[in-house]
Amino acid sequence: MSTTVLVTGGAGYVGAHTCLALSQAGFQPVVYDSLARGWREFVQWGPLEEGDIRDRARLREVIARHQPAAVLHFAALIEVGESVKDPGGFFDNNVAGAMTLIDEAQKGGVQGLVFSSTCATYGEPRRLPLDEGHPQNPVSPYGRSKLMVEQALAEFDQWLGFRSVALRYFNAAGADPLARIGEKHEPETHAIPNAIFAARDGKPFKLFGTDYDTRDGTAVRDYIHVLDLADAHVRALSHLLAGGGSEAFNLGTGVGTTVKELIAAIERAGGKRVEVIEEPRRPGDAPVLVADNSKARDGLGWTPSRSLDEIVQSAWKWHVG
Numbered sequence: 001m002s003t004t005v006l007v008t009g010g011a012g013y014v015g016a017h018t019c020l021a022l023s024q025a026g027f028q029p030v031v032y033d034s035l036a037r038g039w040r041e042f043v044q045w046g047p048l049e050e051g052d053i054r055d056r057a058r059l060r061e062v063i064a065r066h067q068p069a070a071v072l073h074f075a076a077l078i079e080v081g082e083s084v085k086d087p088g089g090f091f092d093n094n095v096a097g098a099m100t101l102i103d104e105a106q107k108g109g110v111q112g113l114v115f116s117s118t119c120a121t122y123g124e125p126r127r128l129p130l131d132e133g134h135p136q137n138p139v140s141p142y143g144r145s146k147l148m149v150e151q152a153l154a155e156f157d158q159w160l161g162f163r164s165v166a167l168r169y170f171n172a173a174g175a176d177p178l179a180r181i182g183e184k185h186e187p188e189t190h191a192i193p194n195a196i197f198a199a200r201d202g203k204p205f206k207l208f209g210t211d212y213d214t215r216d217g218t219a220v221r222d223y224i225h226v227l228d229l230a231d232a233h234v235r236a237l238s239h240l241l242a243g244g245g246s247e248a249f250n251l252g253t254g255v256g257t258t259v260k261e262l263i264a265a266i267e268r269a270g271g272k273r274v275e276v277i278e279e280p281r282r283p284g285d286a287p288v289l290v291a292d293n294s295k296a297r298d299g300l301g302w303t304p305s306r307s308l309d310e311i312v313q314s315a316w317k318w319h320v321g
Contacts, residue, residue: 002069004028005237006062006110007046008053008101009074011038014116014172014229016181018072019045021230027237030066032059033075042181053097056104063108070237071105073098074116076146079189080284083142094145095152102149102156112163112240113153114233119170119250119289121147129292132168132248139284150248157246165236165244170222170252170291172229174311175318182318183226192223192312195263196319199272207259209281212288220256220288225306225314228253235300252291253304265308269316 003026009015010031015038019029023045031043034052049066051058053075076094077083083090098115105113120143121136138144156162173192175182183193198205210217232251239247257265263274296302 002067004030004066004068006030006032006066006068006071006105007074008032008071009038009076009116010072011035011040011042011048012074013183013185014169014226015072015074016042016044017176017226018074018230018233019043020176020181021227021234022237025234027234030062030068032062037185039184044180053101054093056100059101059104060108063104063110068110070111070240071101071113072116072233072237073101073113076116078142080120080140080142081189083140083145087141090141090145094142095148098149099152102152102162106156106160106162112165114236114240115149115153115164115166117146117150117166117168117248118143119168119252119291121150121168125286125289128288129254129290130250131292132250132295154246163240163244163246165240165246166248167229167232167236168248168250169229170224170250170289172226173223173315174225174227174306175314176227177314177317179318179321183315191221191259191262192266192315193319195266195274196270196316199266199270199274200320202275204275204277205263206279207263207276208279209285210278211281214258214287216258216260218259219285220258220290222252222255222290223257223262223308223311224252224304225311228304228306232296232300232302235302239300247299249296249299250291250293251296252293254291254293256288256290257308262308262312265312266316268309269312270320
């Protein structure tokens with residue numbers, strides 16, 4: 001059986017860390033990335049094929065040349081705020097691009113696909129922690145675009161037998177502990193890097209919402225180390241290659257961290273104070289988002305192993321050194 005896997009978006013944050021994990025597990029990742037938002041220097045564990053997921057002819061050529069056993073699909077626009085301003089761009093890239101990829105993968109003899117999805121497909125939580133049976137009612141074009149791909153994958157399985165695993169991330173964070181790769185977005189909108197930058201540069205960090213019904217008034221999120229996410233992708237891939245059926249799994253720790261607790265962890269890691277400016281809540285921000293990860297534990301044998309302090313320490317090392 002081929003050990004080659006095609007990794008779309010493999011020059012991005014989660015995709016690159018997954019290529020590292022794939023390589024360590026004995027797979028040969030082939031990165032397919034337009035480099036519009038990825039980084040050439042992140043491609044360290046296999047060849048790079050430049051291309052857009054909407055380019056059917058280019059995808060067909062790459063799949064025919066490398067004959068991957070499976071596809072891991074990370075290539076997507078991810079910022080919720082941007083999706084509200086440009087829903088058309090999100091549906092074009094995230095949905096139309098995914099449809100082209102899935103269709104070419106199925107026609108090209110690929111055995112299955114692991115899809116980078118999100119807890120944003122659930123929308124406003126009706127119960128916590130969030131389990132995979134929770135209703136999916138996204139509140140942003142970003143979340144809707146990911147749900148549409150999940151639904152399309154279900155149709156490909158039902159009618160063509162093309163199997164897939166959807167992995168619904170909570171808050172990806174941290175970096176390779178050797179600092180070969182890490183979190184890098186332009187512009188950066190995620191809390192951990194921005195709080196680290198605030199501590200490093202002596203500038204204020206904006207804290208949105210201090211009046212939530214939580215233990216300290218700030219929002220609670222489930223931060224999961226990017227290498228724990230990567231491990232889950234390798235396990236999902238092995239599940240498909242062993243003939244396993246289509247599934248969806250939440251990827252989170254099951255432990256919530258408030259923004260104030262996150263800031264305290266960053267201050268511990270860097271030995272520097274984070275100056276905070278308190279701002280009103282942002283529209284659409286849920287008070288609490290925490291995963292029920294028991295299905296991934298039972299179905300994939302996956303348990304996240306890295307703590308919040310390990311997440312923050314690895315991020316500090318990547319961003320500051």
